[in-house]
Structure formats: structure tokens, C-alpha cells
Amino acid sequence: MRSTSRRPGGALPARARAALRARRDDLRRLRLAARTRRTRPDLPEVPLPDVPPRRPIRVAVLLDTFSELAFRYEWHQVTFGPDDWREVLETDPPDLLFVESAWQGNGGRWRLHLTADGAPSAELRALVSWCRHRGIPTVFWNKEDPPGYVRFVATARLFDQVFTVDADRIPAYRADLGHDRVDLLPFAAQPRLHNPVRRGRARELDVAFAGTWFADKHDDRRRQLDYLLGAARDGGLHIWSRMETGDARYRFPARFRRYVVGSLPYERMLAAYTAYKVFLNVNSVTTSKTMCSRRLFELSAAQTAVVTAPAESIEPFFGDTVEVAGDADEARLALDLLLRHPEHRERLALRAHRRVHDEHLYGHRVEHVLRSVGVTAPAATADAATVSVVVPTMRPDRLAEVLRTVGAQTHRHVQLVLVLHGHDAPADLGRQARDAGIDDLVVRPAARDLTLGACMNLGVAASDGDLVAKVDDDNHYGRHYLSDLVRARDFSGADVAGKWAHLVHLESTGATLLRFAGHEHRFTDLVQGGTLLLRRDLAADLGFDDLPRRVDTTFLARVRRSGGTVYSADRFNFVSVRRADTGTHTWPIPEKELMARSSRLLFYGDPLTHSEA
Incomplete structure (x- = not known):
């Protein structure tokens, strides 16, 4: 047998070490390819929502x-x-x-x-x-x-x-x-269909491409797809081909065929959008600033990270919220970052999702069409909803922070309802609210002996928004908190939206925890009590129990008993702050017990910047 010469001390020469690494890499690729070849993911069919259209035309x-x-x-x-x-x-x-x-x-x-x-x-x-x-x-x-x-x-x-x-x-x-x-009139996304609601497998799979290979046309697209797929072969790649069994001109070449796992009807493709961590994208047209693939809007609306080949339309529509790769090396780097670092991936995907909801929904496109031909048809959209933020507070020293938080919200139509629990309003409260950017302020006094549930009912009765948001005076709410949650309630179709996966900051130690990490973008039984968002009429009809604590838990149980649904959105833009004196909370759980219950310690330090996305 041929022996490999070694240097003193038994070390292999650099060339031999490189050869061994290459062999190991080849073996790893072969093993991964074999696994990929055997596995066709079982993706559910997403039922198309049976809901009324947004406009009465x-x-x-x-x-x-x-x-x-x-x-x-x-x-x-x-x-x-x-x-x-x-x-x-x-x-x-x-x-x-x-x-x-x-x-x-x-x-x-x-x-x-x-x-x-x-x-x-x-x-x-x-x-x-x-x-x-x-x-x-x-x-x-x-x-x-x-x-x-x-x-x-x-x-x-x-x-x-x-x-x-x-x-x-x-x-x-x-x-x-x-x-x-x-x-x-560019393409767009439809939030009733293209959304991050997780069905079946939730971000368990790594990388996917869905589409067709064109052997005889779209030369730039074919070149881009070649290097994107080549870069993704080591990353658990799945290819969903529209025409793999048909014309040979549309069949993927032999080097990629083992990654082809089949084709999907559109109702199952919607489930694929949320099953994969990353999707690959190419554009048949690369020189237009406005012709962008339909799928890129849909994936971004589903909060799925995207690695795309360059096109002049990417930056105008998406800014820096998707990864653009101009060659195989850039594609490998982008995939490595997204697959290794879920925090980076999920923040990027949320920013892309928000950008689509701000400007690139089919609702925006329809408004433009109707204006162009002089047809008036008001739409019941999430962004048009008015939100009454109900804040019961027994701490006068927290009023300034409440005003700052509510005034900073990016959602456009907000009313603040303060229920002053056992204390009077400052004489200049109205001026403070206006200075904070709040034009609609309602103040209701509440006797000190009233319960939290009774205070919530007072606040709901004083509200006149389409929706009611329960906000606590001692938690942190990022500026996108309301707009993101209002949209999540809308695209999920849930009766109540909130956050069950959420950050908790312990002031005594500076520790920040992530609780219930697996409960993002899912229908659940519970959400954190300071994150309830629901229709005002539903809140008024069901009412909050006349209790000093567990008000949110009993209310959500009543929602479920009445046939309602509860949806947990993403974990961002909210921090539940636990003060050192746990006895001042309505839920006085010891900190060690809180850390041991469905929590993961993330870091020590200021949580506010980390929570923002």
C-alpha cells in the first residue's frame, strides 16, 4: 500500500491535508445528495381563505x-x-x-x-x-x-x-x-395567501428553488440559476420543478436533477414558502427597474429570506432587505449567513415583509387602478383600521413613557385611552400628549379599589377604534409594534392577535430571556397579556373578568369557548420588563422559576435595541 509521507511530529504536508479535506467535502456532498434524493417533503395544501373581498365593487x-x-x-x-x-x-x-x-x-x-x-x-x-x-x-x-x-x-x-x-x-x-x-402596475403580494402563518413544517427545511429551467432561452436567467443552484447544493437544496417530466428543454440538467423533489400545485407551494429557511430567486428580465418576479413579492410577504440574482428592479422594490448574489461565491456567502444565523435571517425577512405591506400589496395596485379610471370604492384594509390603545395605570411616573411609546407608533390611526387607576391626570396631560404626537386622547378615572379587569372594561367602553390593544405601562413596545400586529391579525384572520413568543427582561440581573420560542406565526391558546389586539366590539361583548390578575388568561379562554381564534405573531418589537420587586407585578412569579419555564437565556444587557426589527 502506498504510504503518505509525513513531516516530523506526524503532521501531513499542506497539500495532503488539502486533498483530505477535499475528499471529506466530496463525501459530505455525496451523503447530502443521497439524503436529498430520497426525501420529498410532505407539504400540506393550504386552504384558500373564504372571506369577503375588501371592496364592495x-x-x-x-x-x-x-x-x-x-x-x-x-x-x-x-x-x-x-x-x-x-x-x-x-x-x-x-x-x-x-x-x-x-x-x-x-x-x-x-x-x-x-x-x-x-x-x-x-x-x-x-x-x-x-x-x-x-x-x-x-x-x-x-x-x-x-x-x-x-x-x-x-x-x-x-x-x-x-x-x-x-x-x-x-x-x-x-x-x-x-x-x-x-x-x-408591477406585481405584488396578496396577504390573504402570502403570509408567514406556519402550517405543518415551519422553517425545518433549508433551501428551495421553485420554477423552470429554460435550456433554449433567457440566457441571463439560466446563467444566474446555474450559479445559485451550484452554491446551494451543500445547503440541503430542494428544487420544485414545474415541468420536469415534460419537454426536455425545460428539464433541469443532470448535475441538478438529484435535487429535484417534484412539482407542487399552488396551494402546496404556499406551504413551502414557510417550510424553508431560504428561497432562491432569479428574474427573466434583469434590465427593467420595475419588472420583478411575482415570487419575490410573495416570499417577502411570507417573511421568507431570499437570495436573488441581480436585477435592476431589486433595489427600488426591496432596498437591502433581500440578499443579492452576483456569482457563486457571493451566493455561498449569503446562504451561509442566512442558514447559520437565524437572528439575522428573521430580521431581514421581517423588514422585507414590512416593505411589501407598506407599498406592494395587490390592495395598493387595485387602488391605483381604480383611481386611474375614476372608480371610488373604499377598502377595509389593515392599515386603515383605527386602534384604541387601552392603558390602565396606577403609576403616575410611567405616564411620560406611555405617551412616548404610543406617539412613536408607525400605525397611522391611533387613539390613546388612559385609565388612571387611583390617581389624577396632570393638568398639562393634553399638551404632553400632543407634544408626543398623540392627537386623540381619552382619559378615564378609576377608583383605587377597582380590579384590573374592571379598569380594562372602562377603557374598552371609552374607546371608539375599530380595534382595541391592551398595553401595559411598564413594558417596551417598538415603533412598529402596532402596525405589525394589526397586519398579523388581518392576514391570519384571527379574532385575537398577540405575542406568545416574546422577550422578557429581568431588571434585577440584566438578563434577557426568550420565552416560548417555538410559538411564532402560529395559532395558539395564549399570548402575553400585554399584547392583546382584537376588535373593539368583541372586547365589549365578551368583557374582562372582574379580577385583579390573570385577566388576560381568563379573557382568552372566553374567546376560545366562544369559537374564536388566537394568533401569535413574531417575537420582535416587544419586551416584557420584570422589575426587581416581583411583588409589584400582577403575576409575582420568582425570577428563577420564570427562567426555568419555557425560557432561553439570550444575553445580559439592554434589550431594547435587540428587540427592534
Whole structure:
């Protein structure tokens, strides 16, 4: 047998050590590939929410499947075919006709009517003409630009208003159509579908890509996908292929085929979004500042971290909230950071989620469409909800901090209801509130002998917001606390939202704990008592028990008995602060016992900066 020469002391030469490391790495990759090859994750089918749309208008639509699902929660959609559109629409005329650059259209009923030679078809022309003669605005959205411009521009000529996903196409449309009723309408996310609610496997899997390999077109996309997939092979990669068993032009090459675990219908893909720690993304169009893949919006809304290949649209839409990798080395580094450091990954994903909710939901897109054609339809959105923040307090020295906390909230419509428990309001309380940025202040006195539950009922009765938030005067609430929680209650559909996974800071030792770490983005039985958020009418109907403590626990039990649901959002932007004198708390648990109960010690020191995200 050939021996390997060693240096004095038994050490292998550097070249031999490198060769051994390479062999070990190869063996590790082979073992991982074998495991990947055997494992197809079992992902549940996410039921599509059966909830009313946000706007009370009736819109006739001609859409492909993904768009039909995305828009259905924004307005009452009416679908039809080329053979029955007149019968359907004459019975109950719509407020608007909305047509996209559809390949199939309404379940395949309009296949080739917009894409075949000679399109648009006679049936589509008749439909648009019928609407125009009845004063019904008509809108066309080309989601296939820029490559689909030539194919669909003739169809666009029929419509009153035209939208495109590519701002660079707008001058061409205006020149070809002879009018300026052309505007931008990018892709977006639908929070009813694309959200971080965890179903089945929750961030147990590592890295995924979902899509198609194009062997004969989209050269830049293919090059980008090649280095992204290559970098992810050591990271538990799964590829969900749309067309793996079909045309060879769309089949992944041999070097990646062992990572292909199958295909997924869209309802299961929604579960995949929250099952993986990281998704990979590529864009077929890389030079447009506004044409960005639909999936990138959806993943960010689901609070899933993304590593994407470069495109000019990434920074305008997402800033620095997604990782951009221009080659294999950058992709490996980005994946290593995201997979090794969940704190970094989850903060980045939350910031991307928030950015999408701020600007890039289908609700934002619909508002733009309706304004463009002069249709008014107020929407019941999360950001439009008014929130009454109810704060019972028996500590006058905490009032300034309460005002600062509530005044700093980014949610736009906030009322502060102070229940002064056994003490009077300062004479200049109104001025202090205005200085803190609070325009709507309600103050209710409460006798010292009233219980916490009775004080909460006083506060709820004095509120007039759509929602009520129970806030404690001694906890820390970050500036995004309310806006994030209001949105979580909305996209989850829960009756009560709060935080069961949360930080606890012990003032006596400076220790900061994470409690109930596995209970983020889940339906639960309980949430921390200082984080309750629910409809005001529900809070008034159920009422809080006339008790000095355990008020939140008994209230949540009543919610569940009445058939209601409780949702625990993320752990960020809230800290439960435990003072050294535990007897001053309504729950006087000893600190050692608190640390031993479903808690993990994170660090010693100031928790406020750490809690913000």
C-alpha cells in the first residue's frame, strides 16, 4: 500500500491535508445528495381563505390562475367565457372590466383569444365594445412586458386604460396607442395567501428553488440559476420543478436533477414558502427597474429570506432587505449567513415583509387602478383600521413613557385611552400628549379599589377604534409594534392577535430571556397579556373578568369557548420588563422559576435595541 509521507511530529504536508479535506467535502456532498434524493417533503395544501373581498365593487375579469387568486380578495370578481359573457354581464353589469395578458384566461376558456395570430379575437372585441357603450371602464394589464409587448399591443389598443409591469415600455405604448392613458402596475403580494402563518413544517427545511429551467432561452436567467443552484447544493437544496417530466428543454440538467423533489400545485407551494429557511430567486428580465418576479413579492410577504440574482428592479422594490448574489461565491456567502444565523435571517425577512405591506400589496395596485379610471370604492384594509390603545395605570411616573411609546407608533390611526387607576391626570396631560404626537386622547378615572379587569372594561367602553390593544405601562413596545400586529391579525384572520413568543427582561440581573420560542406565526391558546389586539366590539361583548390578575388568561379562554381564534405573531418589537420587586407585578412569579419555564437565556444587557426589527 502506498504510504503518505509525513513531516516530523506526524503532521501531513499542506497539500495532503488539502486533498483530505477535499475528499471529506466530496463525501459530505455525496451523503447530502443521497439524503436529498430520497426525501420529498410532505407539504400540506393550504386552504384558500373564504372571506369577503375588501371592496364592495363588482369587477368582470379575464385573468390567468395566479392573478385570479391574487385579485379575488380585493373586489367581487365575475368570470365568464367567450360564449356566455353577454348573458353573465347583462344580468348584473360590472363596475369595471379588468383584463390581463392571459395565456389561458378564466380557467382556459379564453385560450388563444389574446395570443394567437390575429388576436384580439372577435369575442374579446365585442366584450370591450359592449362595456364601452354602457360607460363601464375597461382596463388592460400587460404582465408579460417587456418581451410580451409585440404580442399584446394590439389587444391593448381596445382598452380605455393600459397598465404595464415595465416602466420602460410606457413611452412605446403612448406612441403606439396615441394616448397617454398608460401607467405602471408591477406585481405584488396578496396577504390573504402570502403570509408567514406556519402550517405543518415551519422553517425545518433549508433551501428551495421553485420554477423552470429554460435550456433554449433567457440566457441571463439560466446563467444566474446555474450559479445559485451550484452554491446551494451543500445547503440541503430542494428544487420544485414545474415541468420536469415534460419537454426536455425545460428539464433541469443532470448535475441538478438529484435535487429535484417534484412539482407542487399552488396551494402546496404556499406551504413551502414557510417550510424553508431560504428561497432562491432569479428574474427573466434583469434590465427593467420595475419588472420583478411575482415570487419575490410573495416570499417577502411570507417573511421568507431570499437570495436573488441581480436585477435592476431589486433595489427600488426591496432596498437591502433581500440578499443579492452576483456569482457563486457571493451566493455561498449569503446562504451561509442566512442558514447559520437565524437572528439575522428573521430580521431581514421581517423588514422585507414590512416593505411589501407598506407599498406592494395587490390592495395598493387595485387602488391605483381604480383611481386611474375614476372608480371610488373604499377598502377595509389593515392599515386603515383605527386602534384604541387601552392603558390602565396606577403609576403616575410611567405616564411620560406611555405617551412616548404610543406617539412613536408607525400605525397611522391611533387613539390613546388612559385609565388612571387611583390617581389624577396632570393638568398639562393634553399638551404632553400632543407634544408626543398623540392627537386623540381619552382619559378615564378609576377608583383605587377597582380590579384590573374592571379598569380594562372602562377603557374598552371609552374607546371608539375599530380595534382595541391592551398595553401595559411598564413594558417596551417598538415603533412598529402596532402596525405589525394589526397586519398579523388581518392576514391570519384571527379574532385575537398577540405575542406568545416574546422577550422578557429581568431588571434585577440584566438578563434577557426568550420565552416560548417555538410559538411564532402560529395559532395558539395564549399570548402575553400585554399584547392583546382584537376588535373593539368583541372586547365589549365578551368583557374582562372582574379580577385583579390573570385577566388576560381568563379573557382568552372566553374567546376560545366562544369559537374564536388566537394568533401569535413574531417575537420582535416587544419586551416584557420584570422589575426587581416581583411583588409589584400582577403575576409575582420568582425570577428563577420564570427562567426555568419555557425560557432561553439570550444575553445580559439592554434589550431594547435587540428587540427592534
